[in-house]
Amino acid sequence: MEKVGIVGYGAYVPRYRITTDEIARVWGKDGKTMSAGLGVYEKSVPGMDEDTATISVEAARRAVKSSGIDPKEIGAVYVGSESHPYAVKPTATIVGEAIGATPDMTAADYEFACKAGTAAIQTCMGLVKSHMIKYGLAVGADVSQAAPGDALEYAASAGGAAYIIGRDNIIAEISDTVSYTTDTPDFWRREGEAYPGHGERFTGEPAYFRHVISATEKMMEKMGTKPSDYTYAVFHQPNGKFPVRAAKKMGFSKEQIEQGLLSPVIGNTYSGATPVGLSAILDIAKPGDRIIATSYGSGAGSDSFDITVTDRIEDYPRDNIRKKIEDKVYLDYALYMKHRGEFK
C-alpha cells in the first residue's frame, strides 16, 4: 500500500488574549472558580481584521513555505470551519488564490462543527491515495462565536492550522484513519443565528466522550495498538478538562497529552483545535514518534488518526507554535467586544 501523510504544516493563533478572570469580572462570576472548572485560563481573540479566511491563509502560507513544495502542485484546497466569513462564497478559494494554487485545483468549504478540519484531511488523503491529485491542502480554522455571558464565552477563541497531504516527502505518515459518527444534537447554530446553542451537560457524556473515546479506541483496535504504544496523543479540546478526562479514561498519561494540549492558554479554536494541537506535537517530535490524534465535532462525530513521524522531520524547517503563542497582547472586555465586532 502506498504511503500517505503530512508533507507540510503550519499553525496560526492570533496574538490577542482575554483572561477568564476578565470575562468572569464582567458577568459577576468568580474567575478562579471558572478557570478551575473549565481548565481554561485565557483564550485567543482575533485582531480587528482577522477572520477565518485570514487565519486560514496565514496557516496555509506557513505550511506551503516550510514544506518547500510548489503550490501549483496542490490539486485540492478544503477549509473546515464553523465561522466561514460568507454563508455563500467559499473561504477555500481565498486561501487557494492567496497561496498561488489556483486555478488548476478543486476547492470547497467544510462544516462539521469542530471537526471540519480533520474531515478535510481525510478527503485529501483519499484524493492523494487515489492519485487524483498530487498534494491536497486541508485547513481547520475558526473565529468561534459565543453569546456574551454564555458558558461558551470563556473558551470560544480563534486560530487554525493547515496540513499539506501527499505521497512523497512525508514528514509524518498517516497509517490510517477511523471515524465515529452519529446524529447527536449537542451543539448547533441555525442559519442566520449569531450564536450557537448547546445542550449543556448533554455535550459531555453522550456527545464529546462517547465519540472521542469510541473513535480513538476503534483506531487502536484497527492498528492493534494500545495507549502506551504512542509517544503523543491529542484530543479535541473544547476546554482544558474534557481531553484530560478522556485521556485518563482510555489510559493515556499526562505526559502523552500535555504537549498537544493548548486549550488552557488559547481556549477552544473549534475547527482549529485538534489541528493546532497536533502541530505543537510535530514541532518537537522525533523520527519514529507515534501520535494518535482524535478530533470531535458536535452533531456529532470524531476522526481519529494514527500518525508516525519520519526521518524527514529532521530537515523540515519547524516552527514552534508553543513559543509563538507566548507573544501576546491582553485585551480588556470592552476591547474584546470591539474585536469580536459586537458593537454595531
Added chain:
Amino acid sequence: MRDVAIIGSGVTKFGELWDKSLADLVAEAGISAIMDAGVDGADIDAMYIGGMSAGRFVGQEHLASLAAEVSGLSELHIPSTRVEAACASGGLALHSGYLAVASGMYDTVVVGGAEKMTDVAGKEATNILASAADREWEAFLGATFPGLYALLARYHMHKYGTTSEQMAKVAVKNHHNGSMNPKAQYRREITVEDVLKSTMVADPLHLLDCSPITDGAAAMIITSLDKAKEYTDEPIKIMASAQSSDSISLAGRSRFDALPATMEAAKRAYKQAGVGPSDIDFAEVHDCFTIAEILAIEDLGFVKKGEGGKAVDEGLTELTGEKPINTSGGLKSKGHPVGATGIAQAHEVILQLRGKADRRQIEKAEIGLSHNVGGSGGTAVVHIMEAI
C-alpha cells in the same frame, strides 16, 4: 376501611438518561413492579401515576393514558389517573392508590411516578421547578427553590445555631449511602470540604447541598392485605398513609423553623399506625436540600425541634446510627426525578423491610417511614410500612 399491602415494586436507574424517553421510563418501572409482584395484567383494577410537569419538561400531558398504553393495559380500559402535587406527586399517587384499595373500590392497583427532566436546559428546569412555588408572590419576584430553602436554612441557623458543616454532613452521609445503591445517580463519596468548597447556589446552600436534576421512574403494586397473601409470602403492610397541606408560599406559613405540613402528616400517620416516632426504625425523608433533611427529622419527631443539626453531628442518622435516614442515598445522591421520588422512597423502605438492600442493609428494619414533600412544604405525604 381495610388493610392495604404492597406486593411488588420497581425503580429504573436514576440519572441523566439521555437515551430513555418518559414513556420508556414509565414502562420500565411499571414492568419491573409487575414482575416483582407476579401479578397478571388482567388482575389490575386501576392505575395512579404521579408526575409534576411532563407537560413542560417534555411537552407531554395526559400521563395517565400514556402510562396505561406503555404498560400494555390500555385494552383493559381500567381507570388511570395522573396525580400532581409538585415533588410530592409520587407520594400522593401512593396515597391515592391506598385510598382506592382501602375503601374497597378497587382490589389491585398500580401506583407510580415518573419525571424526565434532562431534556431541557438547566435554566428552564429551574423555572419549571419554580412552578411548585407561588408563581405570583415568589417565582415572579425571583425566588427559586434553592432560594426558598436557603431562607429556611438561614432562619434555622439563626434560631438554633445550625451550621453549614452540619448541613454538609447530611450530603456526605447521603452520598456514602448512595455509593452502595446501584440505582443512584451519583455514586461517589464526598467530604464536608467538597460540599463547602462547591459553588454557592443560594447562600448558605452550596451546589452539593442541593439534589440534582434527574430522569427516573418508579412503580409499585398494592392490593388488600388479604389478597396480598395470594401473591407473596412477604407483603409489606401500609400501616399509615397520610397527606396534609399548607400555604404554597413561605409567607403564608405560621412558622419558618419547620414545615408544618410535615408535622401534621406525621401526626396523622402515627395516629393511624398506632406508633410513635421512637417506633420507627429508619426513614426515607425528603432531602431536596440538606437543610430539608434536618427539618424533616425534627418535624417527624425523631429529634427535638432545633436539634437536627446536632443529631447529624452525633451520627444518629448514619447507616449504623440509631435512626438511619435516607439509606438509599436520598434525593441528594440517588437523584430527584420529582414525580417519581415519593414512590422511589417507598421502594427503598420496602427493600430494607425485606432485607434486600445489599451493602446498605440496616440491622433492624421492622417499621419504616417515607416522607415526601411538595414545593417548600405546601404538601406533605407520610407513609409508615411494616413487613409481615
